[in-house]
Amino acid sequence: TQGEVAKASRQKELALKEDRKAVRPSLSLAELALETGDLNGAAVAFERLLEDAPESVRAVAGLALCRRYEAGDPLIRKARRLLDDPGLENQERVLLHHSLGKLSNDVEDWEEAIYHFVRGKEHADVLFHMDLHRRTYARARQLYSRSFLTPRPGVGISDARPVFIVGMPRSGTTLTEQIVASHSQAHGLGELPNLRQIARGLGFGDPDPETFANRVRDLDPAAIAAHANAYLSTFERAPKTALRITDKNPHNYEHVGLIGMMFPRARIIHCRRDPMDTCVSCFMQNFNASHGYNANLETLGQYYREYATLMDHWREVSPLPIFELQYESLIADQEGVSRALIDFLELEWEDGCLRYFDTERVVSTPSRWQVRQPIYTSSSGRWKRYGDALAPLMQALGDRHTGEAAS
Numbered sequence: 001t002q003g004e005v006a007k008a009s010r011q012k013e014l015a016l017k018e019d020r021k022a023v024r025p026s027l028s029l030a031e032l033a034l035e036t037g038d039l040n041g042a043a044v045a046f047e048r049l050l051e052d053a054p055e056s057v058r059a060v061a062g063l064a065l066c067r068r069y070e071a072g073d074p075l076i077r078k079a080r081r082l083l084d085d086p087g088l089e090n091q092e093r094v095l096l097h098h099s100l101g102k103l104s105n106d107v108e109d110w111e112e113a114i115y116h117f118v119r120g121k122e123h124a125d126v127l128f129h130m131d132l133h134r135r136t137y138a139r140a141r142q143l144y145s146r147s148f149l150t151p152r153p154g155v156g157i158s159d160a161r162p163v164f165i166v167g168m169p170r171s172g173t174t175l176t177e178q179i180v181a182s183h184s185q186a187h188g189l190g191e192l193p194n195l196r197q198i199a200r201g202l203g204f205g206d207p208d209p210e211t212f213a214n215r216v217r218d219l220d221p222a223a224i225a226a227h228a229n230a231y232l233s234t235f236e237r238a239p240k241t242a243l244r245i246t247d248k249n250p251h252n253y254e255h256v257g258l259i260g261m262m263f264p265r266a267r268i269i270h271c272r273r274d275p276m277d278t279c280v281s282c283f284m285q286n287f288n289a290s291h292g293y294n295a296n297l298e299t300l301g302q303y304y305r306e307y308a309t310l311m312d313h314w315r316e317v318s319p320l321p322i323f324e325l326q327y328e329s330l331i332a333d334q335e336g337v338s339r340a341l342i343d344f345l346e347l348e349w350e351d352g353c354l355r356y357f358d359t360e361r362v363v364s365t366p367s368r369w370q371v372r373q374p375i376y377t378s379s380s381g382r383w384k385r386y387g388d389a390l391a392p393l394m395q396a397l398g399d400r401h402t403g404e405a406a407s
Contacts (some may be wrong), residue, residue, distance in 0.1 A: 026052070030062055039066045057082060057092040064099040071107040079103065093123045098286040105284075110385040117284050118389070121296055128292035128299050132207065137254075137306050139209035143216060144257035146317040151264045155221045157228040160265040161235065163246045163345065164195075166253035167271035168307055169291070170281035172327040176271050177248040178356040179338055185347055187242040191249040194231045199255050216258070228262040244345050253307065256314040256322075267345065268320050270311060273327035275400055276383040279304055279393055301396025308400050328380055 030045030043066035049059045060079050069075060082088070083096045097120030104113035163180070165173045181188030196204075202219075203211035219227075238245045250271075252259070259266050279300050287294050293303035315322060323344040330337045338353050383390060394401050 027056070027058055027062075030059070034062055034065060042066050054078075055082065057088070057095050061095040061099045064102050069103055069106045073103075076100070076103050076107075090123055090125070094120050094286065097123065098284075101284060110387075111389070113284075114386045114389040118297075120286065121283070121294070124295065126289060126292045126295040128295050128303075130293075130299060130302055132209075133293070133303070134306060136205065136209045136212075137310050139213050140254070140257065141310065141313045143213045144313070144317060149257055149260050149317055149319060151260070151319055152221075156224055156260075156262050156264045157232065158265055159228075159232065159263060161243065161245045162232075162259075162263045162266040163244050163269060164252050164256075164259055164266060165246055165248040165250075165269045165271060166256070167250050168253075168273075168278050168282065168304065169250045169287070170285070171250065171271040171273040171278050172325065172330065173248045173250050173271045175327075175330070175356070176269060176325055176341070177246050179341065179353050180244065180246055180269075180345065182353045182356045183244075183342060183345075183347055183350050184352070185242060186244040186246065186345070187238040188246045188248065189234060189238065190247075192234055192247045193249070194234055195247070195252050195255055195259070196249065198227050198231065199258060202258075204254070216261075219261070224261055231262065244347065253311060253314075256318050256320065260318055260320045264319070266320055268314075268318075268322040269325055269341070269344075270322055271325050271327065274380070274383075275304055275308075275397055275402070276390070276394070277380065279397070280383040280386065280390065283393075297390065297393040298396045301393045301398075301401075304397060305400050331380065 026045065026049045030042050030049055033039075033042035033045055043063060046059045046063040046066065049056060050063070053059065060075065060082060063075060064079065079096055079099050083093065083100065088096070097116045101113045101116035101120065104110075104116060163186075165176050165180075167173055177188045177190070180186045199205075199212070202215045206212060235245055244267075246269075253270070256268060259268070279297075282291075282294055283297060283300055285294070293299055321344070323341060325337065325341060335354060339349055342349055342353060
């Protein structure tokens with residue numbers, strides 16, 4: 001929350017007063033400013049840190065994210081020089097490649113940018129078990145049939161507040177939540193881990209997908225209600241006046257079936273974006289290890305296919321209302337799509353939803369700077385800049401690369 005962030009910031013500032021050259025609190029304070037969208041404050045903090053610790057890779061990486069740079073900027077030279085150090089730790093090399101990829105994008109050197117992002121992923125050396133992933137999704141589709149998901153009297157919690165904003169990362173989920181959260185009767189809780197924790201507790205992701213299927217099939221009404229109430233405990237952070245409360249964890253798309261069992265009155269907002277743009281934007285993020293599908297372009301394309309197939313299934317069998325929000329439609333007709341979105345939530349329209357960038361909220365995703373400014377169109381079709389370097393991605397996407405098979 002805003003209050004928690006402010007408290008953490010004050011604690012770090014106190015630590016800095018005790019030792020102005022203490023690298024760790026300085027770095028934490030700078031990264032906190034970046035996380036909360038204070039890009040100017042973050043830039044000043046990272047620059048100050050680099051005066052005291054000029055070899056700090058994390059400071060260089062953080063500063064690279066604070067603004068757009070021009071050719072010849074000293075930060076680009078510094079990042080390249082640091083990358084030449086043979087004594088770098090592998091994670092530092094990953095950070096610098098991602099930073100130079102971002103900086104190369106800034107100066108419109110697309111070939112150099114994609115080179116660094118590919119090298120960054122190679123150094124990350126992440127292994128993703130695509131076969132297990134496919135089997136997990138296939139078993140989920142088999143489990144969650146239309147008849148299995150038919151609402152049963154007295155099962156689940158009759159609470160109309162939960163709104164789940166789902167989709168691939170980088171598909172517009174943060175922007176969508178910001179628009180909704182700009183409504184006086186809605187509240188955005190960001191990316192909650194709750195639902196995925198419940199699913200993991202039931203065995204989702206287990207080496208044997210049958211474990212999850214058996215446990216979900218054996219849930220009785222009392223157990224379903226217990227899981228639902230455990231999830232709702234997070235809603236205590238929201239104002240009592242909130243009629244709709246959003247959870248924008250994109251990967252909750254995996255659990256639309258479980259959501260329907262727990263909250264038969266919930267709503268789903270599915271954010272969609274051009275598949276190539278979505279995947280390229282994912283690839284250019286230095287996600288943590290839980291996003292192992294981002295390991296290389298081929299794996300990412302295969303993962304997208306599995307996501308799209310599962311969403312096709314939910315549209316066919318889930319009784320929950322699903323609003324399909326196309327990113328390109330939103331940037332072409334912000335007011336029209338925003339009005340349809342608010343209407344889907346059964347709320348009265350408020351003009352403040354068009355000025356979502358004025359809404360003060362903590363946003364801790366890579367889209368934090370984008371939700372501080374009006375709608376822009378420059379990210380649409382950006383994948384075309386990188387030419388043949390994206391051939392492995394396009395091949396892996398197959399008939400999904402245009403989005404036609406998912407529409």
